[in-house]
Amino acid sequence: MTATAEPTTSSAPPENVRSFPKPAFTDAEAGAKTFPSSTSRSYNYFTPAKKRATTYEDVTFDVQPDPARHLTQGWIYGFANGPGGYPQDWTVLRSSDWHQFRDPNEEWEQTIYRNNANIVRQTQQNLENAKAARAYDSWTRGWTTFVERDLGAWMHCENGLGMHVFTAAQRSAPTNMINNAMCVNAAHKLRFAQDLALFNLDISESGLPFDGSVHKAVWHEDPVWQGVRENAERLTAIGDWAQALFATNVVFESLVGVLFRSHLVMQVAARNGDYITPTIVGSGEHDYSRDLAYTRVLFSMLARDEEHGEANREVLQGWLAEWVPVSLHAAHQLQPIWSHPGERVVPFAESLAAATADLTNLLTELDLDVPKELSE
Amino acid sequence: MSRQSLSKAHKKITELSWEPTFATPATRFGTDYNFDKAPKKDPLKQILRSYFPMEEEKDNRVFGAMDGAIRGNMFRQVQERWMEWQKLFLSIIPFPEISAARAMPMAIDAVPNPEIHNGLAVQMIDEVRHSTIQMNLKRLYMNHYIDPAGFDMSEKAFANNYAGTIGRQFGEGFITGDAITAANIYLTVVAETAFTNTLFVAMPSEAAANGDYLLPTVFHSVQSDESRHISNGYSILLMALADEDNRVLLERDLRYAWWNNHCVVDAAIGTFIEYGTKDRRKDRDSYAEMWRRWIYDDYYRSYLIPLEKYGLKIPHDLVEEAWNRIWNKGYVHEVAQFFATGWPVNYWRIDPMTDEDFDWFEYKYPGWYNKYGKWWENYNRLKHPGRNKPIAFEDVDYQYPHRCWTCMVPCLIREDMVTEKVDGTWKTYCSETCAWTDIKAFRPEYEGRPTPNMGRLTGHREWETLHHDKDLAQVILDLGYVRDDGKTLIPQPHLDLDDPKKLWTLDDVRGINFQSPNVLLNEMSDADREAAVAAYTAGGPAGRPAPAPAA
Numbered sequence: 001m002t003a004t005a006e007p008t009t010s011s012a013p014p015e016n017v018r019s020f021p022k023p024a025f026t027d028a029e030a031g032a033k034t035f036p037s038s039t040s041r042s043y044n045y046f047t048p049a050k051k052r053a054t055t056y057e058d059v060t061f062d063v064q065p066d067p068a069r070h071l072t073q074g075w076i077y078g079f080a081n082g083p084g085g086y087p088q089d090w091t092v093l094r095s096s097d098w099h100q101f102r103d104p105n106e107e108w109e110q111t112i113y114r115n116n117a118n119i120v121r122q123t124q125q126n127l128e129n130a131k132a133a134r135a136y137d138s139w140t141r142g143w144t145t146f147v148e149r150d151l152g153a154w155m156h157c158e159n160g161l162g163m164h165v166f167t168a169a170q171r172s173a174p175t176n177m178i179n180n181a182m183c184v185n186a187a188h189k190l191r192f193a194q195d196l197a198l199f200n201l202d203i204s205e206s207g208l209p210f211d212g213s214v215h216k217a218v219w220h221e222d223p224v225w226q227g228v229r230e231n232a233e234r235l236t237a238i239g240d241w242a243q244a245l246f247a248t249n250v251v252f253e254s255l256v257g258v259l260f261r262s263h264l265v266m267q268v269a270a271r272n273g274d275y276i277t278p279t280i281v282g283s284g285e286h287d288y289s290r291d292l293a294y295t296r297v298l299f300s301m302l303a304r305d306e307e308h309g310e311a312n313r314e315v316l317q318g319w320l321a322e323w324v325p326v327s328l329h330a331a332h333q334l335q336p337i338w339s340h341p342g343e344r345v346v347p348f349a350e351s352l353a354a355a356t357a358d359l360t361n362l363l364t365e366l367d368l369d370v371p372k373e374l375s376e
Numbered sequence: 377m378s379r380q381s382l383s384k385a386h387k388k389i390t391e392l393s394w395e396p397t398f399a400t401p402a403t404r405f406g407t408d409y410n411f412d413k414a415p416k417k418d419p420l421k422q423i424l425r426s427y428f429p430m431e432e433e434k435d436n437r438v439f440g441a442m443d444g445a446i447r448g449n450m451f452r453q454v455q456e457r458w459m460e461w462q463k464l465f466l467s468i469i470p471f472p473e474i475s476a477a478r479a480m481p482m483a484i485d486a487v488p489n490p491e492i493h494n495g496l497a498v499q500m501i502d503e504v505r506h507s508t509i510q511m512n513l514k515r516l517y518m519n520h521y522i523d524p525a526g527f528d529m530s531e532k533a534f535a536n537n538y539a540g541t542i543g544r545q546f547g548e549g550f551i552t553g554d555a556i557t558a559a560n561i562y563l564t565v566v567a568e569t570a571f572t573n574t575l576f577v578a579m580p581s582e583a584a585a586n587g588d589y590l591l592p593t594v595f596h597s598v599q600s601d602e603s604r605h606i607s608n609g610y611s612i613l614l615m616a617l618a619d620e621d622n623r624v625l626l627e628r629d630l631r632y633a634w635w636n637n638h639c640v641v642d643a644a645i646g647t648f649i650e651y652g653t654k655d656r657r658k659d660r661d662s663y664a665e666m667w668r669r670w671i672y673d674d675y676y677r678s679y680l681i682p683l684e685k686y687g688l689k690i691p692h693d694l695v696e697e698a699w700n701r702i703w704n705k706g707y708v709h710e711v712a713q714f715f716a717t718g719w720p721v722n723y724w725r726i727d728p729m730t731d732e733d734f735d736w737f738e739y740k741y742p743g744w745y746n747k748y749g750k751w752w753e754n755y756n757r758l759k760h761p762g763r764n765k766p767i768a769f770e771d772v773d774y775q776y777p778h779r780c781w782t783c784m785v786p787c788l789i790r791e792d793m794v795t796e797k798v799d800g801t802w803k804t805y806c807s808e809t810c811a812w813t814d815i816k817a818f819r820p821e822y823e824g825r826p827t828p829n830m831g832r833l834t835g836h837r838e839w840e841t842l843h844h845d846k847d848l849a850q851v852i853l854d855l856g857y858v859r860d861d862g863k864t865l866i867p868q869p870h871l872d873l874d875d876p877k878k879l880w881t882l883d884d885v886r887g888i889n890f891q892s893p894n895v896l897l898n899e900m901s902d903a904d905r906e907a908a909v910a911a912y913t914a915g916g917p918a919g920r921p922a923p924a925p926a927a
Binding site (some may be wrong): 195197237 | 398425456475479504861
């Protein structure tokens with residue numbers, strides 16, 4: 001094979017002469033001249049939610065184009081069996097204007113990195129401090145086993161949802177605003193799962209009797225965790241992105257995620273001599289409160305859509321009927337772990353009642369009927 | 377984090393995945409590739425605990441530079457010629473970036489390797505960073521550069537403009553069709569590994585030479601993430617190569633992806649670098665020289681060719697032909713001339729070339745003046761309204777080109793145009809490879825093998841079709857490329873903002889009929905079409921119509 005001839009001009013500067021671009025004063029700054037549009041200094045192709053567009057709106061809106069807005073030539077690549085781009089029928093829910101959705105967290109790169117970097121820095125400092133203070137030595141045996149087995153099992157769930165629910169779903173929604181919110185949700189889940197895994201690694205190396213590998217067997221085989229694993233796996237199998245989001249963030253997280261993190265771990269850790277775990281799990285809870293905020297806004301918008309609200313509520317009601325029993329089953333299967341910690345300060349029934357109350361409130365906010373299973 | 381603890385931490389987080397037994401993740405996006413026999417290959421070790429602070433630090437540096445640029449009045453020194461092209465570039469690039477984020481679950485679906493999944497998920501977050509940081513850079517330009525028109529309607533213009541659509545392939549191509557074709561070969565193995573070199577390294581250096589040090593700040597920060605992405609792509613490529621049955625698909629996809637990236641990226645970035653700069657030092661690299669270094673040597677010779685020993689069939693002929701188009705067939709010059717011909721339907725202004733530019737082009741590309749000099753002199757002569765129409769509608773020895781159905785860059789190297797009736801329509805292609813891409817590659821069967829997951833070329837692919845037989849003023853109004861006085865055009869074929877009389881308005885372009893070459897071609901009789909095609913392919917360079925046959 002012979003390559004085509006290379007360029008024939010020489011790039012070598014004359015000897016001993018440095019070559020560099022010459023600065024030129026062009027006076028090309030705003031306001032230097034007045035002419036039509038010389039003061040048109042805001043993106044004018046979308047209507048901000050408030051009077052002025054936020055940075056978040058400016059850097060997110062319409063970056064994913066839409067044939068229903070400005071995309072005149074349509075999607076130029078298609079799938080073998082359907083249109084390309086972001087078809088609206090990748091969910092059965094309908095909206096008269098998907099572009100109304102704004103993420104209340106206003107996530108863009110600065111918020112993503114600031115928030116998550118803060119969390120991992122704080123987590124690392126806490127863990128270093130815990131090691132130096134030999135904080136794990138004061139744990140009860142029962143609590144150590146709980147962290148080893150149950151918190152260890154939970155991190156799989158966070159990772160699985162991050163990778164196969166939220167990462168997957170962010171390909172599919174009709175607007176950039178929705179997809180970015182789900183993408184940040186994925187980042188939260190994956191980071192939290194890794195935080196827990198590295199916490200597990202730290203404890204393994206702390207000298208405490210602690211089996212850092214047993215979490216895999218617990219997640220795979222321990223009967224109390226199989227309901228959660230089944231629920232998580234079934235969530236990853238949902239093809240409709242909005243259903244996956246709803247069944248995960250509204251149903252599963254309320255009945256299982258918050259139940260485990262908030263209404264068990266956060267309540268009993270300190271009583272068992274552990275001040276480290278709540279700082280890590282608390283960050284996961286904080287993530288979820290942000291993720292629930294965008295989820296709530298999205299499904300409120302869809303449930304109250306003037307044109308499609310009624311049909312959407314019917315669909316959501318169907319999803320509740322399908323997923324509430326699955327998550328309740330998972331929650332009930334978890335019940336035995338309430339007795340694993342040495343200090344048991346909260347009964348399962350109380351934790352579950354708090355979780356179902358939260359979900360009931362959320363569903364009421366969404367104008368949805370509360371499934372009968374939640375009041376049983 | 378030390379290297380040892382990084383390895384240990386990485387090993388730990390690989391424990392997080394598991395083999396599902398109750399239900400498997402939904403497969404939303406199919407592939408015709410097979411990974412059953414693939415040994416698992418590790419990408420770079422990536423841990424979010426170190427990733428987030430690292431990226432935050434990179435961000436802080438970028439935002440610090442942005443503050444500094446404003447305080448230091450950077451815009452007193454930026455070249456308008458350069459900044460105008462950023463209206464096009466920065467309208468396009470955030471979409472490919474966000475598309476890359478969206479492409480990651482497609483690759484995750486297709487490749488059964490949890491370690492790669494982890495790397496791909498981190499890439500997803502990177503890509504959101506890239507998209508929004510670029511949008512934010514554009515916002516800063518809009519706020520501080522002298523002429524915000526075009527920046528202010530950026531994403532709308534991207535979506536309705538012929539050039540935006542060309543760029544949109546570099547984005548839609550990542551997220552549609554066969555998951556591996558799109559998210560691995562097109563996106564990572566070719567676009568990120570080869571062409572981000574010119575996009576994010578060569579072009580920013582030209583920006584700096586034109587007084588803009590923010591573009592390099594942002595894009596070098598972006599580029600610093602690319603090595604991880606390249607590692608993801610490489611790992612998947614090696615896994616694909618493990619199965620003999622994948623090799624014919626790899627060969628197909630590498631040919632398509634290489635050629636399409638060349639057509640699209642070299643058209644755009646070549647034009648920005650060669651025609652958007654005021655830096656005419658003769659010892660600064662031309663785009664051709666940059667291409668030779670960054671694409672030919674760094675990518676083709678150092679990355680691609682070594683993969684031959686693993687059984688990858690390298691498209692040597694297409695690499696050489698891409699170079700041939702750039703060096704011998706004037707690809708970049710033809711594209712720049714076309715952009716300037718079409719100035720009334722752009723959303724940026726294009727500065728005429730000067731004697732100093734001519735001198736530089738002649739030095740870098742011997743013979744340039746004889747081909748393109750006269751036309752650019754005409755461009756300069758016709759730049760103001762009043763006594764003439766826009767150059768596209770004046771007799772300047774230029775035939776408005778047919779558009780390539782596949783890459784959507786016009787068929788500018790006239791002798792290479794291929795014309796075929798495909799799916800019931802007469803279509804024109806810029807090259808044999810683009811014709812092959814539509815006719816052979818993007819089909820449900822390839823070389824006798826079913827390829828049910830391969831994508832399709834869809835949409836209104838010839839932009840002119842949408843505006844055929846309309847008044848040019850109406851076309852521009854429909855596109856929205858009008859300034860806030862309701863009559864002055866956003867695009868101008870010059871940079872003179874001082875004198876309102878020099879600015880083209882809707883009135884200056886009213887009464888001009890806009891036509892689609894493809895519509896006209898399809899309306900012709902077979903004999904007329906054959907003659908028209910023969911005349912077209914006999915034309916050029918520089919868009920010159922073929923001389924009339926001797927009587």
